Amino acid sequence: MEQNLILTPEIASGDFLTIFVASALVLVFGGLYVGLFTAVKVRLLKPWFMIIGYGFWLLTVYCLYLMGSLMHVDHFTAKALVVAAVGLLLVPHAVYYMQDHVHRENEH
């Protein structure tokens, strides 16, 4: 019954702080990415800010990785985290694309 083996290794006491900080930063960086992306798209900021935006997304991914490895997530959760990371990358694109479409259809 190898399949049923559920391992939940302990989290080292010293790792808790890193885990909490990393998981908070996941969304802080994620939010910065989304904010910069939108701000550039609606022309509140210059286009080169977009590079910084994607940089923040990379930081998000790193924090997710750090958090996940320190808390010893299982395979399934690891996959869920990857889905969340890719989702975060795509969501602003999709949202912007759709909003822009509707705007153009309704304003002209």
Next chain:
Amino acid sequence: MAQKSVWSDNRFWRRSATWVTGVASVLLIWLTFDTMGQISMGTDADLKNGVTKRVPAPTVINYKVDYVFDSRRGHEVPKIGPEKEKFFGKFWSEEEAAALLHKGKLASQAKNCMDCHTLLGNGAYFAPDLTKAWLDPAWQDGGTMQAMTGKNSKEEAMVAFLMNPDQYPTHERMMPNLGITHDEAVALVAFLKHMASIDTNGFPRNFGRMQGAVHGK
């Protein structure tokens, strides 16, 4: 002027929202049926035959309950029996045990336990978690709480404390006197023992590690 596309069509999104919600709800209902089967109370026969249920029958109070590490599942799980153990000096019949648990659960709500303590980790954080209170080292033979109440069994010590918690100040933060009667206190202890026998997927973790553990881990 842009082309009308499906992505900017309100109807498309309304239907998507309806479908997503519908599918999520159906999945939840399906999982609920499965979970209901798994968390409904076992029977007295299950206990006698050593069938493991996540939530055992009320007669679990007649058995020795323990919380031990399971290497296959990688965390602690409750261990019930096979040794029997008297509860308040006697073995309880199915009907008696069920009535006692019923009263205990009612008492836990009537006295607002959950608004200071946590039960299964849910509730308020002003007082200790009660999930495994029955197994807590403080209440065992030789533990601080038993010594303080001057009783010589865990059950009696718990009853004495529950009836007059203000007479046994353990910390600056004290449990108030909630007018718990003797019968209610006995029922509450049964409720606590039953809760300790529920399989909580290893919560709390490493229970009692620093105290030399519940049973010498």
Next chain:
Amino acid sequence: MANNALTGVGSESKQLATWYFTFAAIIFGAQLVFGVVAAIQFVEPSFLYGVLDFSIARILHINALVVWMVFAMFGSVYWLLPDETGIETVGIKIGKLLFWIFAAAIVVVVLVYLFIQVGPADDTTIWFITEGREYIEAPRWADLGIVVVALGFVANLFFTGMKGNRSGIVTVLMADMIAFSGLYLCGMFFTDNISMDQYWWWWVIHLWVEATWEVFVGSLAAYALITIIGAHRKVVEMWLWIEVAMLFGSGILGLGHHYFWIGTPEYWWEIGALFSALEPLPLVAMFIHVLYDWGKTQGEQMGAEHTDEDHVKSVITNKPAFTWITLNAFGNFLGAGIWGFFHTLPQVNLYTHGTQFTAAHGHLAFFGAYATILIGMMYLAIQGTNGIKVMNHTKASIWGVSLITSGVVGMTVALTIAGYSQVLVARAQMGGTWQAYFDGQAGMWFQQAMDWRLVMGVVTLLGFVFLAKDLLTSGKSPVHER
């Protein structure tokens, strides 16, 4: 502005809304007072011991929270219905009667909590004193009363929506309110099985605050964006449908993150982890949406006036309301998003479950996601009833919003630190026993954090005093454009 002839004092529905808002604001004040009492008891346990014990202070604190929010939500619906449907709310007489029944029932329940507090272990207690289940302690007679009131409210919403112009916002609200009321039924029955009890209890708590209430807030934000900055209805409504899909898509099964440790099977670990990881996405999306709409409409205004950022006329017609709604976008993301994601995966939740982390998350999430936007709605109501064209900040409104926000954020930070020290001492090192619990509470970091929580709680209460003053007097203030 998307207003019409029914705006303001002329509409009975809007008048009823102001009743709901007034009662909500009073209960909000009560929530803060009892919160401060409970905070004092963490620092000085003998305070009111035996008179108003922690359990009672806390029941009043969290029940007042739920009640004021429900009142403000009902009020918001009565406020926006005439604007959205173009007609007066159907059955307004019944609506008014139900308001008085609801308010009277709440007063009786509070008096019983305060003066009777606990009862014997039998059904009379469950029926008449307390059900003793966190957040929904209200005794069963009150449960039944609440169901009747909620049904009347939903009926009003439905018949008005069917008779008038059923906009996208109203359609979402109709579906959402049915679910919201129906879910309450899951919290009404009694069972001896504590695992079963908790399973259904979470259906009410989680499916309210992480699904139906979030969608409700989405609808309010949609209405507010149209009303305050004149965003395009078509865009806003399409966006609302996307939000509904994302919120319900992640929120309904996100329920799994409450089923890790209550006796339910292990597969909830995976379900809870997956959907919890997705739950911040709609919050992120809501955040972009507000920024996007504001940027777009302001940009258009700039284009229309042929001017630049410094000289453009603001498109915001209600500054206090817009401030609170912007705080909502941030607060939802911070409180529900970041503070939720902190401890949502089962691997770490094993250690944080049932610690002050949850309290930290609860404070910031309820404030950020719900209190903010409901207060914003109250400001919209003041604007409407006083015929104000552009509503500006007063001194009191600025003090109110600043003090309340810094107070809540301060409490959250303090509780997070307390939770962290609790996790380390009581959970990771000592394994969650009675002794471990008290050692965790005795730590210096924990105790100092609790002192700061009290200070910040008082700051919040002070902020409320300014807010209350502003809500009462701002309507007549000369700073607004009429």
